[in-house]
Amino acid sequence: MFSATWPQSIQKLAHEFLNDPVKVTIGSDELAASHNVTQIVEVVEDRARDARAHGLLQKYHSSRKNRVLLFVLYKKEADRVERMLHQRGWNCIAIHGDRTQQQRSEAIEQFKSGEVPLLIATDVAARGLDIPDVEYVLNYSFPLTIEDYVHRIGRTGRGGKKGIAHTFFTANDKPRAGELVNLLRESNQEVPNDLTKFGTHVKKKEHKLYGAFAKNIDVNKKATKITFDSDDE
Numbered sequence: 001m002f003s004a005t006w007p008q009s010i011q012k013l014a015h016e017f018l019n020d021p022v023k024v025t026i027g028s029d030e031l032a033a034s035h036n037v038t039q040i041v042e043v044v045e046d047r048a049r050d051a052r053a054h055g056l057l058q059k060y061h062s063s064r065k066n067r068v069l070l071f072v073l074y075k076k077e078a079d080r081v082e083r084m085l086h087q088r089g090w091n092c093i094a095i096h097g098d099r100t101q102q103q104r105s106e107a108i109e110q111f112k113s114g115e116v117p118l119l120i121a122t123d124v125a126a127r128g129l130d131i132p133d134v135e136y137v138l139n140y141s142f143p144l145t146i147e148d149y150v151h152r153i154g155r156t157g158r159g160g161k162k163g164i165a166h167t168f169f170t171a172n173d174k175p176r177a178g179e180l181v182n183l184l185r186e187s188n189q190e191v192p193n194d195l196t197k198f199g200t201h202v203k204k205k206e207h208k209l210y211g212a213f214a215k216n217i218d219v220n221k222k223a224t225k226i227t228f229d230s231d232d233e
Contacts, residue, residue, distance in 0.1 A: 033150050033187045036157030037137075040166045041180065043194035049168050053081075053140055054088050056166055060136045061118065064091065067111065067134045070120045071152050073141035078120050081140060085118070092118035095125040123148050132158065139167035146179040169195060178202040 033039065044052055053070070061068050072078045075096040082094040093107045093116045104125065110116040112131055121129075123143055134156045143149050149167070156163025169180070177198035184191045 033183060033189075034154055034157045034163075035187065036161065037153050037163045037165050039153060039184060039187065039189040040164065041169055041184065041192055041195055042166065043192060044168050044170060046170045046172065049140060049170075050081075050084055052168065053085070053138060054090075056138060057085075057090060057118070060138075060164065060166075061090075065114060065117055066136070067114070067131065068118045068136045068138065069126075069131070069134050069155050070118065070138045070140055071126070071143070072120060072122060073143065075122060077141060078122055078125075082120050085120070090118055091116055092120055094120040096122045097124055099125075123152070126152075126155070129155075131155065133161070134158070135163060137163065137165040139165065142167065142169055142173040142176065146176060146183060149180065150183070171198075174198045 042052070057068065060066075070081070070092075072081055075098050078094040078096045082092060085092045093110060095104045095107045099107070107116070107119065108129065108131070111119040137153055137156045139149070139152060143152060153163075153165035153167075156165060169177070177195060178200045179202050181191055181196060181200045182202065
């Protein structure tokens with residue numbers, strides 16, 4: 001089994017299907033954000049996000065040439081944000097699961113070439129993409145898991161370069177506030193006071209069938225672990 005990320009869901013899957021596993025890790029297997037990325041978290045009202053996104057693009061995408069990756073949560077949201085930004089004069093394109101493979105491939109090529117430097121994407125559609133020189137990531141919608149958040153912001157700040165990730169956080173995202181606060185602190189990033197008002201407690205994840213009574217499985221106890229430094233050749 002190969003996986004670029006190692007969330008609890010994948011660990012449990014490995015525990016169920018693998019016999020006598022050997023876990024090979026390149027670099028640290030702890031959840032951590034890149035120190036090349038400046039994380040900015042802004043607590044906003046849901047209805048204010050359109051205007052704020054437009055304002056931030058005027059700041060970070062003023063040249064209209066640098067690559068900007070804007071993440072949303074749902075397919076319909078991707079379509080709506082694409083229309084909204086087009087109406088405000090931005091050259092952008094969206095990718096999500098309802099677009100054909102040809103449409104997605106063409107959109108990615110246009111983004112890579114700089115023909116369309118602003119890409120709107122859902123988490124699933126952007127999975128596995130390797131696009132260099134993304135200067136700015138805007139999380140229009142907060143993801144469902146903190147692992148997806150780390151995956152999103154890791155699209156910038158690659159190859160030793162610096163990047164900026166600006167994230168909108170609304171009252172609807174309150175259950176993930178504690179995990180986000182912890183990640184920001186561990187990354188030596190600024191934690192806004194408005195975010196801590198939602199609380200810093202990390203709620204235990206409940207199993208879909210067994211709820212809070214589910215037993216956490218540590219697959220590391222079952223597996224032989226081999227770790228390589230990420231800069232090993």
